[in-house]
Every structure is written in structure tokens, then in C-alpha cells.
Amino acid sequence: MNNNRIKNLKINLLSDHWYTLNKLTYDYLQSNGQWTEVVRECYDKGDGAVILLFNKTKKTVVLTKQFRIPTFVNGNEDGFLIEACAGLLDNDLPEDCIKKEVKEETGYKIEHVEKVMEAYSAPGAVTEILHYFIAEYTGDMKINEGGGAVNETEDIEVLEMSFESAVNMINTGEIKDIKTICLLQYAQINNIFINS
Ligand SMILES: Nc1nc2c(ncn2[C@@H]2O[C@H](COP(=O)(O)OP(=O)(O)O[C@H]3O[C@H](CO)[C@@H](O)[C@H](O)[C@@H]3O)[C@@H](O)[C@H]2O)c(=O)[nH]1
Numbered sequence: 717m718n719n720n721r722i723k724n725l726k727i728n729l730l731s732d733h734w735y736t737l738n739k740l741t742y743d744y745l746q747s748n749g750q751w752t753e754v755v756r757e758c759y760d761k762g763d764g765a766v767i768l769l770f771n772k773t774k775k776t777v778v779l780t781k782q783f784r785i786p787t788f789v790n791g792n793e794d795g796f797l798i799e800a801c802a803g804l805l806d807n808d809l810p811e812d813c814i815k816k817e818v819k820e821e822t823g824y825k826i827e828h829v830e831k832v833m834e835a836y837s838a839p840g841a842v843t844e845i846l847h848y849f850i851a852e853y854t855g856d857m858k859i860n861e862g863g864g865a866v867n868e869t870e871d872i873e874v875l876e877m878s879f880e881s882a883v884n885m886i887n888t889g890e891i892k893d894i895k896t897i898c899l900l901q902y903a904q905i906n907n908i909f910i911n912s
């Protein structure tokens with residue numbers, strides 16, 4: 717951390733029941749030359765990784781569907797969200813984390829992943845940086861049903877659909893998850909079904 721426009725950073729813990737919510741107080745040097753005290757709440761749930769699994773021959777992708785309570789209390793009628801497979805890093809490297817999540821959530825055992833970008837998920841309030849990957853999958857890589865880690869009470873449906881329908885679901889609003897939209901649009905822009 718290195719920025720001569722902030723000083724006196726104080727961190728006060730508000731909650732650490734599961735992840736960590738802190739209140740950060742700091743002095744910020746505005747562009748007009750004045751120092752002002754700023755208070756911001758900052759939610760630290762760790763960093764994560766996400767992946768778009770795609771099959772070039774079938775022109776399909778594998779996505780997941782699960783209940784997401786924050787969306788249920790904010791306009792998502794049944795609370796179920798279609799997402800690219802993703803997980804929290806815990807203490808793993810992003811590449812190791814995403815291979816583990818793919819196996820747990822979708823049942824595919826993948827060896828090769830390609831990192832395509834990193835991005836902050838919600839920089840005004842959440843610390844998370846997300847590592848974005850793509851990888852090819854084939855039927856013979858399927859080693860179990862997926863569905864998520866039982867001991868974490870995950871209940872994940874695995875969806876395989878054409879890339880075209882997935883992209884169309886962004887337009888219809890059936891896909892409304894930012895990391896998933898980013899990856900599908902990355903795939904479109906970079907023609908991954910043709911080039912990679
Ligand atoms: N008991 C309890 N369990 C929790 C809580 N919050 C999360 N969990 C559990 O922690 C596990 C997290 O599962 P992962 O697959 O590792 O993460 P994820 O929820 O899919 O998160 C991914 O998507 C997020 C949303 O887009 C990303 O923010 C995140 O970085 C990651 O990519 C799940 O079993 C979930 O039930 C909580 O407050 N209490």
C-alpha cells in the first residue's frame with residue numbers, strides 16, 4: 717500500500733461472524749489540496765476465482781445454478797442465479813482453487829486453464845479481486861455429478877447449454893451475474909470458439 721494522498725488509516729472491526737466487515741477511517745488529500753476525514757465500510761470476504769468451461773466442438777458452455785440469498789432479497793424473484801463456476805481462494809493459488817471448484821461444483825476434472833483477467837468485483841465496498849479463467853472441457857473429463865461440497869451444504873445444479881443460448885440469456889435478463897457476463901462477453905469478443 718503506497719499512496720501519499722491518504723494518511724492516518726484506522727481499521728475498526730464491526731463484524732467477523734463469517735467474513736470480516738471493517739470500518740475504515742482515513743484522511744484523504746482531495747484534488748483541491750484539502751485534507752478531509754473519510755469513513756468507509758469495507759467487507760473482506762477474501763478473493764476468488766471464476767471460470768468459463770467451453771467445448772469447441774459442441775459450441776457449449778457449462779454453467780451452474782444455485783440459490784443466492786442476497787439476490788433474493790434484492791429483486792431476484794426465486795433467488796436462483798445462473799453463474800460460471802466460482803469459488804473463494806481460501807489459501808489456494810487461483811489456478812489450484814479453480815480446478816478444485818470445477819471438480820466440486822461441476823464434476824469435471826480439468827488440467828489446463830487459461831487466466832484471462834483479474835478484476836475487482838465491487839470496489840466501493842468489497843475488497844475482493846476475482847481471477848478470471850477459461851478452459852476447454854470434454855465429456856471424458858466428467859468424473860462425478862458435481863453439485864458442490866456436501867459439508868458446505870452447497871446445492872448446485874450443473875447446466876450445459878449452447879454458447880449462443882447463454883449469450884442470449886444475458887439479453888433476456890436470465891443471466892444477471894457480473895462475473896458470468898464478463899466471461900461470456902470475453903468469449904464473444906475474443907472468438908474463443910474459433911481461435912483458442
Ligand atoms: N455458514 C456460513 N456459510 C457461508 C457464509 N457465506 C458463505 N458461506 C459458505 O461458503 C462457501 C463458499 O463457496 P464457494 O464456492 O467457495 O464461493 P462462492 O460463494 O461460489 O463465491 C464465488 O462467487 C462469489 C459471488 O459471485 C464471489 O464473490 C466469490 O469470490 C467466488 O467467486 C459456501 O459453501 C457457502 O455456503 C456465511 O455467512 N455463513
Ligand SMILES: [Mg+2]
Nearest residue numbers: 801802803821
Ligand atoms: Mg461457488
